[in-house]
Amino acid sequence: MQLVDVDIAKHTIELKVNGRPSNLVLDPRTSLLDALREHLHLTGTKKGCDHGQCGACTVLLNGRRINSCLTLAVMHEGDEIVTVEGLGSPQALHPLQAAFVERDGFQCGYCTSGQICSAVGMLAEVKAGWPSHVTADVASQQIELTAEEIRERMSGNICRCAAYPNIVAAIRDVAEGARR
Amino acid sequence: MIGQAISRVDGPFKVTGQATYAHEHWEAGQPLYGFILGATIGRGRITLIDASRAEHSPGVRKVMTYRNAPAQGAPDESIPSLYWRAQPVLTNPEIRHYGEPVALVVAGTFEQARAAASLIDIEYAVEPGNYDFATRQDQSYVPKVVNGRMEAETSVGDFDSGFNSAAVKVDQRYTTPYQFSHPMEPNACLAVPRGDDLILYVSAQIVDSARASVANTLRIDPERILVVTPYVGGGFGSKLGIHSETILAALAARQLNEPVKVVLTRQQIFHLMGLRPTTSQRVRLGAGKDGRLVAIAHEVNMYTSPHEEYAEQTAATTRALYAAPNRWTSHRLTPLDLPRGEDVRAPGEAPGLLAVESAMDELAYALAMDPIELRIRNEPKVHPETGIPFSDRRLVECMREGARRFGWDQRPAQPASLRKGRWLVGYGMAAAIRMHFQGPAKARVRMCPDGTAVVQSDMTDIGGGTYTILAQVAAERLGLPIDRVRVEIGRSDFPVSWGSGGSWGAANSSTAVYRACEALREKLLASARDKSEALSEIVARNHPEGLEAEGEIVSMEKDPNYRAYSLNTYGAHFAEVGVDVDTAEIRLRRMLGVFAAGRFLNPKTARSQLIGGMTFGVSYALHEQAVVDTRSGAFVNRDLAEYLVPVHADIPELDAVLLDGFDDKANVLGVKGIGELGVCGSAAAVTNAVFNATGVRVRDFPITLEKVLPGLPLMEA
């Protein structure tokens, strides 16, 4: 069968995003990112490179941060997806969202959703004791969340405006606030 | 209110994903998706193009090629800026550079359009192209003018005899690579037809240029085009003008009478955006033993597209930087069959200061003199070429304040003398200077009887903080709390401005808003009961429909201060780097910039912009380069895994200190621009720190580890 000449079967799937199930009829080629942006109109999740090289498309999949550009929407029936819209609203900001505003952790704002979702996932990874490239002893289960650890763990999120020091400050504020 | 470090007023929208960028508007309903197919040759012509397979591919609504694209306007070179000119696409079978659009496929979904694009059959007649800058420089020529309509060559005194007589000389060549702006938001356009009119949701730094360029290309009245760009995901020069994505979206939307969205892929950006030219720069410094310069020359050769000339003003910064009686600056252009050059953040200064401030460090080393002391000894009293006075020149103050805060006195006097574990550690500094530009801009301010005010301008916010600073200016001048001011920008039906770019946006638009507020105050106070009456009360009492006024700033050509004074911004960068003694991996350890740029409207957003600029400089020193394959004319490393920009881990402790001031020659608010200033000289500070750490002077940028490795000590026990 020469597939390029036929319309491929569309899949009807239920995608659960921010706690809300939606039924979508999708071309199986649709990335999770494009399903969110072009079908659910949840444009908070950004397309920066479409190849997992910038992190702007970061969402939480069953609580873990992933690049939504490098997975197919049809692979995620039944999964819990959380996007930046699901973390907070302008009237009720998530603590990380509030800290990003306070610390000026962005300029143009295009990488920001990805940075914030990534930070949420990253803090959970630290809490679970996961090691990173800068963890001196990978066998140690207690991770001290230093600025160096934050920078390494957030390195999958490029900010061309380079708000990096401010992003690290915002994440530290929230992490330290949570410890207090 | 002005000068306060308040948080961005648009911040809550950006951090919750509610800010809508060009390709995120849904009010016009479901769009069609356009996908651009680029040429796979660098020069030649299409001999066969057959779109029938693509046209019959599922969901495809239109395949546009040069055979069926509408006739378009040609670029009019009498329009001074290329960003306002027509940008016709798909007009003929000629291929002038790799990746040039050869087709647009429009389909019901993105997936359908992308897949169908690869089903277009094309054959080319390839012609030999010139792609190798290194071997073509003997073909260079002197342009009539360079960017900013500055002179291509300047000369003062007698450089040759001055240089020959100098006791100490530096004569070195520095090379810098092709670079791209790469904002995180790709260039994009959603074009919506409304009868014969067009709404363009486009990612643009300048609304007026976007509208003019589309109108000139489509040959329609600009008044029939509404450009909308409330949020822009970064620009750094690449969105000063629109490109093929916008033209093709507009053409297709009009043909199909449906909304069409075109977003460039990250890979396409490497051939469909303008790029910073690669350069070869010779810098010659001649000084007495006391460090005083007697001669300075900065000669630049760079590539240009043979079809659309672009000359970065790379040597221009040197004209105002240091005193010396004998001087020469020049620019030459080497035509290559590559995409056209365009402004990339800090055009001119980024490569130019990298060369000159490296050379100054080399001179300081040759003289065994502190690099700051050398610069102070060459501080000019007046502009060294024109003799006109500087306004508000604070370079020395920036260097001294930075030295104190950074702990410059801890700098190892001898290169390669400080070890911390496996790291060779070095300090470097460089000066920053950038000419301040002023352009025409208008703004409208309306006060409403409910005690709110609305500011309107076609100005954009590309991340610089326009929403916030304009709200601050209006709130202060109208006596309102900031949350009572609504700023509406980024629409072509608002008063026209010069947009964001060239570091002029904040000064231009805040001055226009200030003047609009003053005009409004004057109107209102005429009918005040007494001097203490609040403006909002006067509006409520006398103007139940509200009252508005416009304000304006004129171009620098019409402002006598810009002829009588040399207006610049200043700074000093200090960097500490570590170089792995075994592997030559180079890592920034900390960095500080100190900046003077008149009055800072908002120190929080200003600091952010400056640290962002400094990081661009770090990237230019260590990471960024687009590599052209000289066999094909293609940029080979065309994605963000191979074209490296800094990630979080590359940027440790990095801060910017603002020396607040007021430049009364600049404008009524005393404000100057800072969008590029952070970039100026920062790459040189990192470069000089690498030399201080290792004793290895790299003049071919970026400084990747293989350039340092041969100079490292042998492996020790």
Next chain:
Amino acid sequence: MRPFIYERATDARAAIAAMSTAGAKFISGGTNLLDLMKLEIEQPTHLVDISRLAFKDIEELPDGGLRIGAQASNSDTAADRRVRTRYPLLSQALVAGASGQLRNKASVGGNLLQRTRCPYFYDTASACNKRNPGSGCSAIGGLNRSHAILGGSDACIATHPSDMAVAMTVLDAQIELLGANQAARRVAIADFYRLPGDTPHIETVLGPNEMITGVVLPPPPPGRQVYRKVRDRASYAFALVSVAAIVATDGGTITSARVGFGGVAPKPWRSVEAEAALMGRPATMATYRDAAEAAMTHAIGRGQNDFKIELAKRTLCRTLAQVAQVG
């Protein structure tokens, strides 16, 4: 991206059966395959989703080894307590690769099968023998700064991009494969990858319908373990050179040594020459230099990547000095 039929496999047998369709391919994490499909470098007509198959667990083996399911994520593997304590260089290699987001999605099986980052492989308009056999190699005479100095051929000098596989190579990992009719086999990682020779498009010994179900790590060898990665950026970049080393010493003499390189060859590179030069020798820089020379005896630079030879030597010497620290 070309159209394809998507199918989620309910069990391994069904997944393998589905592979009998021409043009079928497994998808698991998708982080490399979708990247390549978007650029039409990979053009499967049938995608068999194996991401939900029950190969996610990391299990103890009776001999003290560990079995890592092919569907375990890179993150879960790096964070596993047993991996971190007994095979720390595997954890180090995993967290040195990619980004947190990618590691959460990428599977161990998929990581082993990652394809090269050679820019000409990624450009469908360029000649590339790996992507389009017989078309030529654009990297020879082109941009080859990141390319192989060992194991390449005139047909291909692309490098294998994985960090994880380099660590597994020095751990003598065994790769578990399952084929049609439940035919299971194990292949030593050293035998799993093929050098390019004249057929750079054939990268492993994986059969057309075979699935990687897991990786078996034998009990860790004696000695300290270190993975050292050298790259242009501080993070989120592929290796220019990496070294995986496990060295045991007794009274200053090297009693056991394993050495692997990443970023220098078309496959994760085990250096038996370096190991031989270390065994029974004193743990000194002179010995390490000899090992480095031995490791790079057959290295060939192609111009822009010449520096990798010296860089690999120096990185090996430093890593050995670190790993062989007495006490």
